[in-house]
């Protein structure tokens with residue numbers, strides 16, 4: 070195996086470990102942090118099922134965003150569902166064999182997804198540049214992640230349509246990684262660029278606002294049940310005690 | 322009147338262009354050392370305040386899921402940027418909800434995230450400097466914790482939670498607002514926010530009995546400290562001493578009279594409002610709520626009914642159970658607490674109130690959904706009941722009811738501009754500017770339908786509107802409570818029945 074392959078294989082596992090470990094750590098921390106008081110945004114559902122539907126409508130339909138701003142919603146929806154399509158389209162690099170219907174739709178789904186992502190990001194990026202209030206609240210990192218994703222989608226489309234990489238080699242390499250049985254990396258520079266950018270995204274993910282992908286399920290204003298006056302909850306939770314730091318600072 | 326130029330109303334709510342620092346000089350008075358210490362906080366800014374603040378920040382992050390999640394997941398989409406009444410009214414870019422949050426988030430990123438530790442500039446992180454602390458104090462006291470921004474955020478990020486946490490952290494290093502602390506100290510000492518001593522309270526209640534007798538010829542009781550009553554009424558103390566609040570109190574008394582139910586107020590727990598919420602300290606909140614529980618136990622009442630107050634309804638409805646529950650010594654057939662609107666509507670629906678709607682015929686009524694009722698609690702035991710119960714009550718007692726524009730009511734209601742511990746003279750300019758969107762919506766229905774009565778269910782809303790609407794040439798006389806309407810429509814002795 071070439072040195073290049075060794076480097077990429079190592080980087081892949083490191084990046085993947087950081088992503089998985091970081092993501093799970095953050096989720097675990099979201100989950101374990103207590104929510105001492107019920108602060109659900111009302112009107113809120115009075116039952117668990119209703120609350121699940123509420124969270125689902127935000128995760129799947131971006132319902133609150135829709136109510137807040139249709140222009141952002143259009144770009145966001147286009148981008149995220151494009152992303153979902155692309156993830157679907159990349160399944161063949163992680164799982165094999167796949168059912169027959171998969172290969173029938175993957176091309177279409179992949180191309181649509183790629184275009185949706187590029188258009189969606191273009192839209193959101195445009196807003197960030199030209200819409201005064203959005204520009205005001207943006208930091209470098211907000212542009213960075215959009216450019217990164219754009220670059221990933223762009224190199225992906227390039228490989229697909231223009232420079233044409235050796236798909237069989239890519240698949241062998243990727244499945245090898247997934248099966249913990251590494252194979253040589255394809256030497257095509259466009260593929261390696263695309264792949265490297267994805268590794269950057271993986272590492273960046275848990276440390277950034279991209280954690281909204283998990284956090285959306287933990288927002289107390291959405292995922293709590295409005296049942297505070299029901300007798301089941303009578304005295305049901307307890308508060309943390311007045312803490313040491315308070316007593317200390319009160320003295321000092 | 323303060324010398325403030327207000328825009329001429331035309332019924333349209335406009336999103337302004339940003340003006341950096343337009344309100345950076347609004348600085349609510351700081352609490353005195355004595356007052357701070359009385360509440361258990363350091364008297365003045367501690368020497369190592371930065372270190373202490375970060376320590377407290379860490380603790381809040383570890384104990385408050387909302388803050389933990391909200392600090393991490395904002396994507397800066399911008400959906401909230403045009404939703405805050407203070408931004409609309411003041412134009413200050415820092416009053417855009419996400420920009421307000423970012424004052425806290427930039428400190429969070431610097432001290433608690435890898436990106437912020439390594440590349441502060443790139444992720445918008447900043448050291449916790451004195452300037453940043455000043456910004457915190459300034460702009461976290463320009464948030465009325467109304468939660469309007471949260472409704473439109475894809476993740477429900479609630480700036481109210483963030484400003485509460487910021488105020489809590491500041492209190493713990495010796496920096497807090499005089500207004501809120503003064504009020505909390507008064508509740509601790511006298512049982513109510515206004516510092517009314519028991520004899521004065523008793524005087525008011527007697528006076529009300531005479532008033533109602535003079536006006537109606539009927540002996541309606543306004544009892545205080547009567548052990549063994551069925552109902553303990555907990556009203557915001559403004560109901561005892563301010564106009565137009567007191568007219569609602571008169572209304573509650575008439576409702577109880579007609580229900581044939583014995584009731585009492587308590588001089589020990591003569592306050593429904595709970596400013597512990599505004600300062601983000603649930604130990605304060607609990608201490609204030611505990612007085613009510615103690616009074617209820619002492620009097621041996623069966624149920625607790627509460628008066629018209631927005632944030633206090635949130636505390637009662639959403640927090641009491643957690644703070645001071647269980648309430649198992651009360652009659653479990655009734656919700657704890659029960660809102661006076663729920664009580665009255667239920668009575669009406671069971672035929673227990675005889676109403677003469679024509680008594681309110683001179684009034685063309687519109688209703689302002691108080692934000693803490695609309696977005697932080699419910700009524701009637703069903704989803705959205707907090708919108709329907711007050712409206713049904715108005716429709717049952719008035720012939721003329723008009724809604725304001727759809728984008729300004731119910732879940733999307735605009736705050737009155739005086740909530741969240743900002744109802745103080747030293748923030749007068751903020752309050753006047755903050756009412757703008759509500760004033761526009763009100764103006765629109767005054768023009769189109771001749772509305773002359775703004776029905777409210779919040780003591781702070783009432784005080785705020787009477788004070789600031791005149792700056793927009795809307796007379797303070799339009800402001801009133803729902804139970805003023807109910808009280809005026811009740812035909813005393815009209816419905817005889819068993820409860």
Ligand code: HEM
Pocket residue numbers: 127128129131134141144145146148149193194197211214215218279281282283285396397398475
């Ligand atoms: C449960 C899954 C997810 C949900 C519910 C979700 C939802 C949202 C919503 C509602 C927005 C705000 C609208 C916008 O500005 O686009 C947003 C923004 C964003 N999301 Fe997601 N997302 C998810 C997963 C992801 C993933 C996996 C990525 C990237 C790998 C991602 C990348 C982004 C980016 C970059 C933005 C900011 C867009 C901008 O700059 O305007 N999201 N997301």
Ligand code: SF4
Pocket residue numbers: 404405406407416417418421463464465466467468469470471479480481736
């Ligand atoms: S909670 Fe209300 S006052 Fe505070 S930022 Fe949000 S909209 Fe503005």
Ligand code: SF4
Pocket residue numbers: 394395396397398399400401402418419473474475476477478
């Ligand atoms: S709407 Fe929510 S996610 Fe979007 S900028 Fe505002 S706080 Fe951040």
Ligand code: SF4
Pocket residue numbers: 465466467630631632690691692693694735736737738739740741779781782785
């Ligand atoms: S005073 Fe009224 S409108 Fe304003 S914050 Fe409170 S409930 Fe909301």
